[in-house]
Amino acid sequence: MKQLKNMKVHRLYKLITVLLFLSGTSVSALRAQDSVATPTILSLSYFLPVNKVPYLEIITKKKVGRKFEPVKDIPVSVYFNEAEATNLLGKITTEANGKARMGIPPSFKIAWDSLNEFTFIAQSDLPAGQEALTADITIKKAILTIDTTSEDGVRTVTAMLKEKNGNAWMPVKDIDMKLSVKRMLGNLSVGDEETYTSDSSGISSAAFTRDSIPGDQKGNIILVAQVDDNDTYGNLATEETVGWGKAIKPARNFFDQRTLWSTRFETPLWLLFTAYSIVVIVWGTIIYLTFQVIKIKRLGRLRFNKKNEKQKIIIQGTRN
Amino acid sequence: MDNLQNLSPEQITNDLLPQKFGRRGMIWTAGLVVICCIGAVAYIKQLREGLIVTNMGDYVSWGIYISNFVFFVAVSLVGSLITAIFRLSNVPWRTPLTRIAEIIAVSNITFAALIIVVDMGRPERLLYLFSHGRLQSPILWDVIVITTYFFLSLFLLYITLIPDVRIMILAKNKLGKPFSKLYRWLASFWQGTPAQEKIRNRSITILCIVIIPVAFCIHTVTSWLFATTYRPGWDSSNFGAYFVSGAFLVGAGAVVVAMYVFRRIYKLEKYITEMHFDKMGKITVMLALLYLYFNVNEFLVPAFKMKKEEKDYLNGLFTGDFAPMFWFAILVGMIVPILVLVFKKGRRPVPMFVVGVMVVVGAWFKRYLIVTPTLLHPFLPKYDSPARFNHYFPSWEEWAITMGSMAGALLIITFFVRVFPVISIYKTLEDRHALNKQNETIEEYESAQVI
Numbered sequence: 001m002k003q004l005k006n007m008k009v010h011r012l013y014k015l016i017t018v019l020l021f022l023s024g025t026s027v028s029a030l031r032a033q034d035s036v037a038t039p040t041i042l043s044l045s046y047f048l049p050v051n052k053v054p055y056l057e058i059i060t061k062k063k064v065g066r067k068f069e070p071v072k073d074i075p076v077s078v079y080f081n082e083a084e085a086t087n088l089l090g091k092i093t094t095e096a097n098g099k100a101r102m103g104i105p106p107s108f109k110i111a112w113d114s115l116n117e118f119t120f121i122a123q124s125d126l127p128a129g130q131e132a133l134t135a136d137i138t139i140k141k142a143i144l145t146i147d148t149t150s151e152d153g154v155r156t157v158t159a160m161l162k163e164k165n166g167n168a169w170m171p172v173k174d175i176d177m178k179l180s181v182k183r184m185l186g187n188l189s190v191g192d193e194e195t196y197t198s199d200s201s202g203i204s205s206a207a208f209t210r211d212s213i214p215g216d217q218k219g220n221i222i223l224v225a226q227v228d229d230n231d232t233y234g235n236l237a238t239e240e241t242v243g244w245g246k247a248i249k250p251a252r253n254f255f256d257q258r259t260l261w262s263t264r265f266e267t268p269l270w271l272l273f274t275a276y277s278i279v280v281i282v283w284g285t286i287i288y289l290t291f292q293v294i295k296i297k298r299l300g301r302l303r304f305n306k307k308n309e310k311q312k313i314i315i316q317g318t319r320n
Numbered sequence: 321m322d323n324l325q326n327l328s329p330e331q332i333t334n335d336l337l338p339q340k341f342g343r344r345g346m347i348w349t350a351g352l353v354v355i356c357c358i359g360a361v362a363y364i365k366q367l368r369e370g371l372i373v374t375n376m377g378d379y380v381s382w383g384i385y386i387s388n389f390v391f392f393v394a395v396s397l398v399g400s401l402i403t404a405i406f407r408l409s410n411v412p413w414r415t416p417l418t419r420i421a422e423i424i425a426v427s428n429i430t431f432a433a434l435i436i437v438v439d440m441g442r443p444e445r446l447l448y449l450f451s452h453g454r455l456q457s458p459i460l461w462d463v464i465v466i467t468t469y470f471f472l473s474l475f476l477l478y479i480t481l482i483p484d485v486r487i488m489i490l491a492k493n494k495l496g497k498p499f500s501k502l503y504r505w506l507a508s509f510w511q512g513t514p515a516q517e518k519i520r521n522r523s524i525t526i527l528c529i530v531i532i533p534v535a536f537c538i539h540t541v542t543s544w545l546f547a548t549t550y551r552p553g554w555d556s557s558n559f560g561a562y563f564v565s566g567a568f569l570v571g572a573g574a575v576v577v578a579m580y581v582f583r584r585i586y587k588l589e590k591y592i593t594e595m596h597f598d599k600m601g602k603i604t605v606m607l608a609l610l611y612l613y614f615n616v617n618e619f620l621v622p623a624f625k626m627k628k629e630e631k632d633y634l635n636g637l638f639t640g641d642f643a644p645m646f647w648f649a650i651l652v653g654m655i656v657p658i659l660v661l662v663f664k665k666g667r668r669p670v671p672m673f674v675v676g677v678m679v680v681v682g683a684w685f686k687r688y689l690i691v692t693p694t695l696l697h698p699f700l701p702k703y704d705s706p707a708r709f710n711h712y713f714p715s716w717e718e719w720a721i722t723m724g725s726m727a728g729a730l731l732i733i734t735f736f737v738r739v740f741p742v743i744s745i746y747k748t749l750e751d752r753h754a755l756n757k758q759n760e761t762i763e764e765y766e767s768a769q770v771i
Contacts, residue, residue, distance in 0.1 A: 072707070096707050264454035275455055275464075282468055285530050289475060292523045296482075296516045300509030 038063040040071045042133035044078075044122045046234030048144075058092060058100045058122055060133070070098025074133070075125040080108055083121045091125065116141050116164040137234070143169060144177075144236040146225040148208075148244075155208035155244060157190050159225035161198055163233070171202025175227060179206045181213060182222040182239070188213075190223065208244060215245020323590055324752040325759065332752065336745045337491060338738055339586060349734055352727040359724015362717040363438060371441045373717045378705060380695045380712040385439040387688040388722050390563075392432035392729065393466070393542050394683065397564070398571025399425025399473050400535035403480075404528035413599060415751055416592045416743045420578045422477040424571070427732035429470045429538075431725045436463075438721055458544045469538045472531045478506070479523055483746035486510040499739050539567045546690065552633040553622075553694040562614040566683065569607040569654075573679030576600050578733070580673035582742050591743050594668060601667030604679065605658055612654045633697035642693050645685050653682020 045057045056078060060071040071094065078089045089108065092100040104112065112118070117140050124133035141164040149156045157179045162169035176195040180187035188210065196204035215221040220241050227236040258268045324332070341349060366373050376383045402421030406414035437443045453460040485507035492500050510516065543563035546554040556562070579600065583592040623634050637646045657675045660666035666675070692712055702709070714722070 095704075097704065260456045262456070264452065264456070267455045271455060275461070279464065279468075282472075282530060282534060285526060286468075286471055286475065289479075289523050289526060292519050293479065296519050297509040299513060299516050299519075300511045 039131065040074070040133060041068075042074070042076065042122055042124060042135040044120055044135045044137050045229070046120065046137060046139045048142075048234065048236045050237050050239045053103050055101055055103045056089075056120055056122075058094060058102065060094045060098045060124075070094075070096070072096045072098055074098075076100065076133075077123050077125055078102055079121040079123070080104075080111065081115075081119050081121075083123060089120075116166075139234045140164070140232050142172065142227075142233040142236060144225055144227060144238045146179075146223060146238045146240045148223065148240065148242055155211075156205050157208055157223055157225075158203050158205040159196075159198075159238070160201075160203045161227060161233070161236070162202055171198070171200070172233075173198050173200045173202060175202075175204075175230065175233070177204045178224070178226040178228060179204065180224050180226070181210060182224050187224055187226075211244070213245050214248050215243070217247060217249055219243050219245045219247035221245035323593070324748065325755050327590065327752065329749055329752070332748050333487060333491065333745055334494075335588070335590070336741045336743050336748060337488065337495060338741055341738060345585075345734075345738075349731070352731045352734065355727035356724050356731060359721045359727065362720035362724070366438075366717055366721070367443070373715060375708075375712060375715045375718065377709040377712075379698060379702065379709050380692060382439070382691050382695060383712060384688065384714040384718045384722050385435055387684075387691045388725060389432050389435045389439070390542055390687040390690065391570070391684050392428045392435060392725075393538055394563070394567035394570045394687070395574050395680075396425045396428035396432060396469070396473070396571075397535050397539055397567040398575055399476065400531045401568055401571055402575060403476060404531050404535075407524070407528050408532075412751075413596060415747045416588070416596060417575060417579065417600070418480065418747075419477075419740075419742055419744050420582065421571075421575050422473065422480065423733050423736045424574055424578060425473045426470075426477055427729040427736075429466065429473055430732065431729045433466050433470060434728075435722075435725050436466075438725070458541060458548050461541045462538075462545060465534065465537045465541050469531075469534050472527065472534055476524070476527045476531060479520060479527065480744060480747075481740060482507045482510050482520065483512065484741050484744055486512070487745050488741075502739070536564055539563045546694075551694050551699065552630040552697050553690070556618060558614065558617055562611075562618055565607065565611045565614050566686065569604070569611045570680055570683035572600065572604045572607050573657075573676045573683065576604060576672050576676035577680060580669055580676065582737065583669070586737075586742065588743065591748065597669050597672045598664070598667045601661045601672055601675075604672075604675070605661035608654050608658045608661070608679070612650075612658065615650065615654065629699050630697075633693055636693050636697065637689065642689060646689055649682045649686040649689060651682075652678045653686055 040060055040062045043059045043061075045059070046054065047057060048054045058076050058078065060074040060076075061068045062071055063069075074094045075091060076094065077091050080087045080089050089105060090102050092102050094100045117138060119136055119138045121136040122134065126132060143162050143164075145160050145162075147158045147160070149158065159177050159179055161172045161175050161177065163172050164170075175198045177198060178187065178194070179190045179196055181190055189206075190208045190210060191206040192209070193206065196206050198204040213221060220243050223240050223242055225238050227233055229235060256262070256266065258266045260268065260271070327335075362373075374383060374385075398421050402414065403418045406418070437446060440446065449460065449463055453463070485503050488495055489500070489503045489508060492503075540560040540563065543559040547556055547559035576597070579592050579596065582588060619634070619637070622630055623638070626634065636642050657679050660671055660675050665671070696710065696712060
């Protein structure tokens with residue numbers, strides 16, 4: 001019995017020793033990992049926002065420990081299709097957040113329109129001696145549309161993704177899309193799912209279940225369809241305004257009240273009275289003093305004329 | 321004062337009539353004109369290219385221009401101090417200082433108004449301030465009060481100048497033709513009759529009464545431009561008094577500097593005496609102590625609390641990037657002047673001049689410190705802004721325009737003293753007459769036989 005007890009205690013000691021060793025090594029390994037910085041990574045993303053010119057986002061970051069840190073002030077040249085001087089889209093330097101944004105210049109419109117697929121190449125312009133960074137992405141030209149239907153009281157949001165194939169736009173299936181309502185601090189999905197996958201006709205749809213969601217004063221809300229970070233098509237977004245929200249009307253317009261922060265037509269009465277009183281008193285005094293100077297002037301001229309008259313009388317008297 | 325008795329009216333008139341520029345005067349004027357021209361070129365560049373030529377940004381949207389504006393407004397306050405307060409309190413030795421104070425006030429308020437226009441990206445929209453201005457905005461109050469103070473200062477300068485201009489019209493043989501038309505246009509009507517004199521004296525008294533609250537208002541309203549904005553360093557109920565006390569100090573410093581310069585150049589030792597420096601020294605030390613008191617209030621109390629939102633701003637001033645400038649402004653602008661001026665020897669002309677320069681220079685940097693560090697430390701965290709927005713150092717265009725505006729203010733004073741007497745001849749003769757009469761009365765009293 002005693003032997004058995006000793007064996008158990010011995011095993012427990014062994015187990016504790018192993019656990020301590022493992023935790024010690026893992027902590028030291030994590031610490032070592034935290035202090036190690038990996039080389040800088042350059043990456044490139046394509047964005048086609050709604051009603052805006054497509055743009056590219058260049059990101060420079062490096063892994064410090066277990067998380068990525070932005071790398072700023074990296075000069076980058078971005079090329080269209082081939083890394084040649086004639087295909088240079090522009091040069092840009094990453095900001096403090098390690099990001100830089102570049103629109104596609106209008107001079108590339110003809111090349112842009114003629115192609116269905118294009119490659120963007122980013123190359124860092126670091127001084128000699130530093131390792132050059134490169135990144136590229138190939139994007140297929142695509143278009144994302146959004147539509148709504150309302151049948152038998154059921155509201156549905158549909159989004160369709162088409163890619164350009166030859167001269168035709170062909171639907172794309174099996175693409176995850178976000179269908180959401182634009183809110184102040186982010187987008188809220190229209191249904192219960194976070195993403196909706198497109199079917200063979202390129203359409204993904206979701207029933208709109210946010211019936212009581214507050215809209216603007218007319219009850220309008222903005223529906224958003226997004227394709228996020230897709231390897232083939234990049235980032236696409238489109239919007240539509242619909243009157244499916246609850247109209248919110250403030251009891252009284254904030255700017256219709258006579259306050260210090262309202263428009264100039266709603267100045268508080270006490271301020272109007274005080275300001276105008278001061279202006280009238282001070283400027284009234286200035287006008288009064290101006291008349292006093294005119295009075296001094298008149299008095300001077302009067303005396304001057306009297307003097308002249310006296311002199312005339314004296315001169316006439318001496319002549320007589 | 322007493323040495324006026326020994327001077328004849330002719331000698332006083334001759335001494336105080338404006339004089340032609342000598343070689344030094346011409347070089348000084350040419351230098352100022354050149355600086356003004358460089359400033360004008362920089363301003364034209366700014367007009368053509370926009371405010372992008374400045375180093376101002378989303379955070380430091382009020383840079384050196386607004387610092388300079390606050391400085392000009394502060395200096396302009398001196399007109400009311402010397403002329404109005406001294407006159408209403410019947411200070412007997414004020415005569416040689418009043419004209420200097422008045423022209424300093426006019427020149428500085430002129431450039432305070434102009435520098436605001438310079439700070440506007442679209443100056444052609446100036447009239448919109450009146451046509452679309454919100455009366456709730458302290459900016460509109462400032463525009464109104466500065467315009468008012470400008471006209472009041474100009475009025476005060478003119479009305480006190482009238483008898484002197486008449487003297488100059490009479491002394492046309494000595495002065496020559498250059499400005500005779502201007503003199504005739506300004507004061508040919510002045511005959512010095514009792515009726516005219518009565519109206520003029522009453523007008524000056526009314527002006528002096530009105531100008532004091534308006535002068536307080538210009539600097540108080542200017543302080544409210546800052547204090548009504550919720551930012552570290554500006555969120556203070558003390559700001560009006562803090563600004564006004566600082567303005568009185570820098571104004572007194574500017575008058576002392578001008579007194580010394582005019583005394584030396586125009587050889588006015590008989591009129592601006594050591595007594596005047598001594599009295600102004602006492603006033604300056606009192607004002608410096610007052611301003612130091614407000615500074616202690618403005619910085620010690622927030623530093624004691626060291627609120628999280630204000631910590632970076634205060635540390636930046638006390639020990640950070642702005643520390644050399646901050647301690648320079650405190651030491652050179654207040655503490656050293658106090659230490660020098662408490663001693664009688666420190667209130668003699670030369671040390672007074674040096675102290676006056678220190679006060680003015682310290683005050684300019686103090687205004688820069690009021691504006692810039694606060695803007696660099698907003699309450700809301702900076703987000704997604706370029707790195708250059710975290711620092712501010714004026715561009716060469718900003719420096720050129722600022723220097724040009726300062727040269728412009730000095731140029732107004734320079735041209736004024738070329739055309740008009742820097743000390744009122746009429747008032748000096750009046751003082752002399754009053755002194756002689758007083759002495760005659762004393763003599764009569766002393767010689768009267770007691771029965």
